[in-house]
Amino acid sequence: MSRGYPESRTRDLVAQLRRQLGENDPNPPRQPLPEVAFPPVRVFPSPRRRSALAEAAAAHTTALVGIGAVGTRYATDVVLQFQAELAVAHGAVAAELPGDWAESKGYFPLISRVTSHREFLLRPDLGRRLSEASAAKWAAECKKDVDVQPILADGLSAVATQGAGPELMGGFIAECERRGWKVGTPCCAKFARVWLEDEIGQLARAKVAVILLGERPGLGTGDGLSAYLVFNPKLGNTDGNRNMMSNIHARGIPPADAAKRLAVLAQLMLEQGTSGVALDLAPRAAELGEAAKGGYRKPEPRTRLVEV
Amino acid sequence: MKLSATIRGNSYTFRSVKEVLARANPPKSGDDLAGVSARDPVERVAARAVLSQLTLGELRANPVVPYEQDELTRLVEDNLDEGAFNAVKHLSVGQFREWLLEPTTTGQKLRSVAPGLTPEMAAAACKLMSNMDLMVVGAKCEVVVRCNNTLGLPGTLSSRLQPNHPTDDVQGILYSAREGLVYGCGDAVIGVNPATDTPESTAEILRALGDLRARNGIPTQQCVLSHVIVQMKALALDCPMDLMFQSFAGSESANRAFGISVALMDEAYDLMRRKKSSTGPNFMYFETGQGNALSSDAHHGADQVTMEARCYGFARRYKPFLVNTVVGFIGPEYLEDGPQITRAGLEDHFMGKLMGLPMGCDACFTYHAKMSQDELESLKVLLGAAGCTYLMSMPVGDDIMLNYQSSSFHDIPSVRSLVKKSPAPEFDAWLAARGISSGHTPGERLGDVSVLR
Amino acid sequence: MPVLEPILPRVLAVRRLPGADPALLRAYGADPERHTSLALVTVDQDDPTYVALDEATKHARVDVVYARSFYAGSRHASGPHSGEILGVLASDDPSEIDSAIEVLLRTLAHDACFYGANADSSIAVFPHVIASLGHYLSAQAGLRAGEPMAYLVAPPLEATYALDFALKAADVRLVKAFPPPTETNFAASWLTGDLPACEAAAMAFAEAVVDVARSPRDR
Numbered sequence: 017m018s019r020g021y022p023e024s025r026t027r028d029l030v031a032q033l034r035r036q037l038g039e040n041d042p043n044p045p046r047q048p049l050p051e052v053a054f055p056p057v058r059v060f061p062s063p064r065r066r067s068a069l070a071e072a073a074a075a076h077t078t079a080l081v082g083i084g085a086v087g088t089r090y091a092t093d094v095v096l097q098f099q100a101e102l103a104v105a106h107g108a109v110a111a112e113l114p115g116d117w118a119e120s121k122g123y124f125p126l127i128s129r130v131t132s133h134r135e136f137l138l139r140p141d142l143g144r145r146l147s148e149a150s151a152a153k154w155a156a157e158c159k160k161d162v163d164v165q166p167i168l169a170d171g172l173s174a175v176a177t178q179g180a181g182p183e184l185m186g187g188f189i190a191e192c193e194r195r196g197w198k199v200g201t202p203c204c205a206k207f208a209r210v211w212l213e214d215e216i217g218q219l220a221r222a223k224v225a226v227i228l229l230g231e232r233p234g235l236g237t238g239d240g241l242s243a244y245l246v247f248n249p250k251l252g253n254t255d256g257n258r259n260m261m262s263n264i265h266a267r268g269i270p271p272a273d274a275a276k277r278l279a280v281l282a283q284l285m286l287e288q289g290t291s292g293v294a295l296d297l298a299p300r301a302a303e304l305g306e307a308a309k310g311g312y313r314k315p316e317p318r319t320r321l322v323e324v
Numbered sequence: 325m326k327l328s329a330t331i332r333g334n335s336y337t338f339r340s341v342k343e344v345l346a347r348a349n350p351p352k353s354g355d356d357l358a359g360v361s362a363r364d365p366v367e368r369v370a371a372r373a374v375l376s377q378l379t380l381g382e383l384r385a386n387p388v389v390p391y392e393q394d395e396l397t398r399l400v401e402d403n404l405d406e407g408a409f410n411a412v413k414h415l416s417v418g419q420f421r422e423w424l425l426e427p428t429t430t431g432q433k434l435r436s437v438a439p440g441l442t443p444e445m446a447a448a449a450c451k452l453m454s455n456m457d458l459m460v461v462g463a464k465c466e467v468v469v470r471c472n473n474t475l476g477l478p479g480t481l482s483s484r485l486q487p488n489h490p491t492d493d494v495q496g497i498l499y500s501a502r503e504g505l506v507y508g509c510g511d512a513v514i515g516v517n518p519a520t521d522t523p524e525s526t527a528e529i530l531r532a533l534g535d536l537r538a539r540n541g542i543p544t545q546q547c548v549l550s551h552v553i554v555q556m557k558a559l560a561l562d563c564p565m566d567l568m569f570q571s572f573a574g575s576e577s578a579n580r581a582f583g584i585s586v587a588l589m590d591e592a593y594d595l596m597r598r599k600k601s602s603t604g605p606n607f608m609y610f611e612t613g614q615g616n617a618l619s620s621d622a623h624h625g626a627d628q629v630t631m632e633a634r635c636y637g638f639a640r641r642y643k644p645f646l647v648n649t650v651v652g653f654i655g656p657e658y659l660e661d662g663p664q665i666t667r668a669g670l671e672d673h674f675m676g677k678l679m680g681l682p683m684g685c686d687a688c689f690t691y692h693a694k695m696s697q698d699e700l701e702s703l704k705v706l707l708g709a710a711g712c713t714y715l716m717s718m719p720v721g722d723d724i725m726l727n728y729q730s731s732s733f734h735d736i737p738s739v740r741s742l743v744k745k746s747p748a749p750e751f752d753a754w755l756a757a758r759g760i761s762s763g764h765t766p767g768e769r770l771g772d773v774s775v776l777r
Numbered sequence: 778m779p780v781l782e783p784i785l786p787r788v789l790a791v792r793r794l795p796g797a798d799p800a801l802l803r804a805y806g807a808d809p810e811r812h813t814s815l816a817l818v819t820v821d822q823d824d825p826t827y828v829a830l831d832e833a834t835k836h837a838r839v840d841v842v843y844a845r846s847f848y849a850g851s852r853h854a855s856g857p858h859s860g861e862i863l864g865v866l867a868s869d870d871p872s873e874i875d876s877a878i879e880v881l882l883r884t885l886a887h888d889a890c891f892y893g894a895n896a897d898s899s900i901a902v903f904p905h906v907i908a909s910l911g912h913y914l915s916a917q918a919g920l921r922a923g924e925p926m927a928y929l930v931a932p933p934l935e936a937t938y939a940l941d942f943a944l945k946a947a948d949v950r951l952v953k954a955f956p957p958p959t960e961t962n963f964a965a966s967w968l969t970g971d972l973p974a975c976e977a978a979a980m981a982f983a984e985a986v987v988d989v990a991r992s993p994r995d996r
Contacts, residue, residue: 024888025976026905027783033980034781037987069499069773077489077496079719081503085771088507088737090720098720102729105691137656137692138353172692233691234727 064091097320101236108230108238111174118204121182123168124158126150126216130207143209146216150205155219158201164192164282165200165222165249169208173230176239177204180271184228184241184264187275195279197286210244210258217249224282224291225249231262240265243274245281247291257292259285273305280304325382329373336370341378341386345444346627347371348451350667354615354628354658361627375448376418383417383444384409388626389634395576395586400442400637408440417448424449424461424678431466431478438680439640443574443633446675450629455667455706458674463711465677470604471645472566473543473750475512475713476682481745482714483736484646484684485510488725492519494532501536502773504717507733508740508761511751512646512684512714513567513609515547519725523557526550534564534601539777543750545602545645547609552584552592559599566602567609567645568592571616574634578622586638593642606645606682612636613650614668615658628658632672636679646714647676648684652700653728655690662699665689669703673712684714688721688730697729704731708743715739740764780987784891784898786822788882790858793817795871805865806842812867815842816874818881821851823862823961824903824930825889827914829881830864832888834911837877839868841913846960861961892983894935895990902939903930903965904983906975918952918967926952927968927975931986933957936964939985946981947974 070082083094090098112133118125127150129142136143146154168185170177185202192199200220205212210227217225224247231242241264246257259281264274280303285291287299297304327344328337338344346360348371355361362368384404387397415423423429450458468476475482487500497516504510514537516529526548533546545566548555552570559565570589573579593608600607612635614628623631632649639647649672652665659665669685676683687703689695704715721732739745746752746763756762759769769775793816794801799809807815816839820826823846830841843865847854851861866877894900905928907914915922927949931939937956944951949970957964968978 025908026979027888027890029906029976029980030781030783030892030904030983033983034779037780037984039780039987067773069503073496073499073503076493077499078724079487079489079496079500079503080722081499081719082773083720085507085734088734088741088766088770090734094720098722099697101722102691102697109692138660139357140657141357232727234724235691235722235729 061086098235104236104238105233108173108175108233113170113174113177113204113206117178118206121204122202123185123204124154124201126154126203126205126208128205128207128209128212133207136207140209143207144211144214146205146212151215151219154203154216158203158220159198160221161198162200162220162222163197163224163286165213165217165220165225166192167203167205167208167213167216167225167227169205169212169227169229171208171210171229171242172232173238173240176230176241176265179239180241180265181228184243184271184275187272188226188228188278191275191279192282195283211253213244213246214249214251214253217246218251222249223247224285226278226282237265240268241271243278245278245285245291247285247289247295255292259291259295277304326377327374329370331366331370331373334366336367336374338371338374341383341444342388342626342630344371344374344378345388345447345451345630346625348375348448349627349629350451352614352628352658352664352668353656353660354618357657358618358623358625358627360625372452376421376452377416378448379414379416380409380420380441380445381413383448384413384442387442387444388630389575389624393576394624396574396579396634396638399586399641400634403641404442405439408437410440412437412440412445417445417452420445421449421452421457425457429464431464434461434465434678435467435680438678441679443637443675443679444630446636446678447630447633449678450633450671450675453674455670458670459706459710462670462674462677463709465711467677467680467682467713469606469643469645469682471602471606472545472604473511473748475645475748477749479745480748481708481712481740481743482512482684482748482751483509483717483731484512484648484714485514486517486716486718486723486730487514488517488718488723490519490725492525492529494528497529498532498536500719501533502776503719504733505540505542506760506769506771506773506775507717507737508747508755508766508770509717509733509736510542510544511748513545513547515549515567515569515609517549517726521550521554523554523561526554526558527561527563530558530563530565541754543748543754549609549611552588556592556595559595564601565596566600567607568596568600569609569611571611572635572638573612573616573620573622574631574638575617575622575624578617578620578631579638581620581622586641589642604645606643608642608644609646610635610639610642610644611648611650611686612639612672613654614672615654618658619654629668629671629675633675633679636676636681640680644681646684647681648686648714648716649673649676650686650688652689652693652695653686653726656693659693661694662696665693665695666699666703666706669707670710673707673710677711682713684716685712686716686730688716688728690728700729701735704735704739705742708739708745737761737766737770741766780895780990781892781983782898784822784893784901786820786825786885786890787860788885789819789821789860791816791818791878791882793871793874793878795874802867807840807865807867811869812840812842813869814867814871814874816866816878818864818878819858819860820862820864820885821854821860822891823847823850824905824928824963824965825885825891826862826864828889828905828907828928829884830866831907831911831914832884833866833877833880834913835909836880837868838870838873839866839877841865842867848960850961850963891930894931894983894986900932900935900986900990902935902983902986903928904979904986905929906972906979908972918969920952920969924969925972925975927979927982928965929968929979929982930963930965931982933962933964935986935989936966938989939982940966942985943968943978943982947977949974949978
């Protein structure tokens with residue numbers, strides 16, 4: 017303490033005495049060790065009741081409210097429900113379209129420039145272009161000068177594609193054929209992003225390209241499909257050139273309904289010669305229903321995933 | 325200015341300060357996507373070595389987007405506090421890092437030099453710091469702001485209550501809001517991301533939240549996070565707007581993709597100053613996030629950490645009440661996994677605080693990013709320990725409108741009790757009067773919605 | 778915490794009165810014909826302050842006109858700035874008052890202080906050696922200015938017990954004893970001799986107080 021102030025004799029003397037006493041830098045005084053108590057005869061958590069609020073809220077929102085708390089944390093059944101929903105979402109993202117799946121369903125198989133699932137997540141630019149081999153084969157063999165080019169793709173959920181994909185694709189093609197349109201070779205693209213429809217449609221010289229692909233999963237919902245439509249598909253189109261419909265699955269817009277509405281959107285594009293922000297939905301608003309309003313997710317009952 | 329370094333006989337030379345900044349960045353998938361990251365770990369360290377020798381004065385003279393090309397660069401350059409800048413301009417980035425870490429460099433001192441720092445300086449320091457360095461300095465920064473209540477006081481951790489709803493059903497929004505309040509959430513703001521971006525729905529949600537606040541006397545503020553132009557129109561509709569919101573990016577061209585400019589924000593700020601329903605001197609709310617410039621191809625060849633810091637240079641013009649980085653929302657092509665998202669959250673908090681902003685963080689991931697729930701919970705505790713001003717909160721952390729995973733109502737009292745931090749004092753008193761919690765200790769009525777009217 | 782850690786005195790309030798009213802000067806023991814200016818100081822430790830006031834008289838032309846300890850000490854103070862002593866210095870020159878305050882503060886910060894005789898410093902000891910007395914304490918002690926003095930303070934039993942060790946440690950003589958109770962309920966003694974003797978006595982005093990602190994009941 018006295019270092020730097022040699023004028024204090026007393027400070028120096030006391031420091032010296034402290035050293036003499038062996039007290040210069042001793043350990044702090046020891047505290048008694050805590051005693052381990054005898055265990056109680058039995059322990060229980062406090063009884064928990066499901067809040068009435070949860071029931072009332074369910075009519076208005078899918079948010080998990082009224083779930084109570086254990087201290088500041090979740091009850092065990094909430095944890096399990098949550099983990100199950102998260103596992104479903106992660107499972108859907110991780111799933112890959114099997115190599116032979118497209119052909120087994122009778123689709124022309126295509127693949128983007130992406131070579132692995134990780135690369136697919138990290139390089140959206142590569143997912144927007146066909147591999148050279150795919151592009152060459154598609155250019156050589158696909159039907160040309162078509163009205164509508166339907167494309168099925170994995171997007172961010174191969175689970176959704178393999179689920180409702182064929183039904184939506186088949187339904188949409190049937191709607192197109194019913195209207196007397198020339199429909200392009202049905203194809204299925206792996207590692208595909210939305211903008212891949214530009215190159216596929218351009219090579220087929222299609223008036224309208226429609227890509228149906230698995231949408232980014234939400235908690236507990238890995239099976240939703242989205243559709244993006246573009247008039248005059250060509251490399252260089254942006255999102256402003258496209259129309260979209262999301263939430264296509266059994267609990268959202270059922271595939272059969274979605275197929276009809278997509279055909280109506282394609283019809284508007286063929287009639288008006290444009291798409292995206294420039295497309296006027298009003299002439300066929302009644303036929304579009306929900307699709308005219310955009311792509312909002314309606315509240316739907318949260319599925320209970322864990323039953324013990 | 326020396327732009328080369330030698331490591332084990334291999335010499336590394338860089339073409340520009342911008343390239344040094346980019347190559348010095350820890351690995352980020354977004355920098356790989358932009359093609360600006362270091363080619364290997366040794367080159368990364370070489371870039372850091374070069375960066376450590378550059379002075380803050382040299383960084384000011386070399387913004388990553390030229391003065392002539394970008395209004396954000398001009399805004400920062402023309403408004404820099406010369407007195408504060410003179411205090412630090414002679415320091416190399418390496419010395420600056422050490423000065424930041426010195427125990428005698430107090431929060432007060434840090435706040436006093438903040439107006440003299442350019443975004444590039446904050447980003448440069450960041451690149452020389454480990455995660456714990458970022459936390460230690462972040463925790464020292466003191467940025468105190470006031471709207472209806474006071475945020476950022478030492479020993480506090482606040483939260484935004486985020487009761488989003490996929491169809492803006494007001495009843496649904498209120499159910500989530502009420503639930504959050506009784507877990508001690510919402511002292512930063514009760515803020516809704518609307519599904520429908522119209523003035524009418526913005527005003528309707530604001531009225532419903534204002535009513536909930538008035539009925540219960542809740543000392544906080546409400547906000548609807550629609551586009552700033554929509555909110556300006558909503559102000560004409562007679563609704564209680566306490567905070568005005570906008571998302572920011574780090575360059576003029578990136579902000580054009582967001583539909584904003586400095587002139588528009590100046591106009592919005594001025595309108596809000598006259599029409600706001602709140603009381604304090606701070607009434608703007610901004611959100612940012614690494615990668616948002618690249619996503620509109622407006623990054624000018626700079627790395628995403630530096631572009632993020634430039635958002636803060638823009639934000640500080642408006643003395644905001646809240647700024648937060650929505651760190652994991654943008655997806656794995658910018659931040660691939662748990663370690664990258666964690667790092668980015670700590671970086672953004674540090675840089676924002678260093679530049680004098682009340683920095684919060686939306687610790688979150690989308691379901692296609694490689695991050696586990698456990699990693700996300702760890703990040704919330706790290707942010708709490710690093711002195712983050714506020715976290716988000718929603719039912720089980722699940723945003724049913726935006727489909728991503730963030731902090732939950734339950735996480736807020738948990739982190740508060742772990743890192744011994746209290747809500748904003750006004751809100752803390754309101755919670756204590758209802759038995760919900762007191763300071764960082766949960767109360768008897770935690771989670772009990774019946775305490776609300 | 779090791780024992781004999783310094784317990785630093787806290788200066789609680791300082792005020793100057795450059796032209797004090799003659800009535801006030803008289804009431805606090807100053808002489809209006811010789812004194813015009815006062816310095817007032819309160820500190821939370823009394824004995825270091827007496828030493829510091831005395832030190833001030835050696836370096837500035839001032840008199841200590843008033844210095845009293847408060848009943849029961851600083852833990853029972855009448856207010857947050859009361860502490861356990863009020864000291865009043867007087868001079869005819871305000872600049873002398875300024876230098877005196879500077880010396881007083883420096884002495885309190887770097888020299889005179891109590892020390893903890895046990896780990897948590899709940900027992901305090903003041904084994905202070907003054908190499909050269911000023912004219913304030915020398916007058917109080919009946920010694921000459923410039924003489925050395927050991928100024929020894931501790932709680933009642935400790936002080937009494939340790940005084941015996943101090944007196945036997947070297948060739949010193951007891952100048953004045955202050956048995957308990959005093960204002961602060963400590964006990965004190967002043968010893969003189971040559972400087973090495975005063976130092977040996979003070980350290981013997983400190984050691985004996987530490988010894989009582991370690992085993993208060995018996996050995």
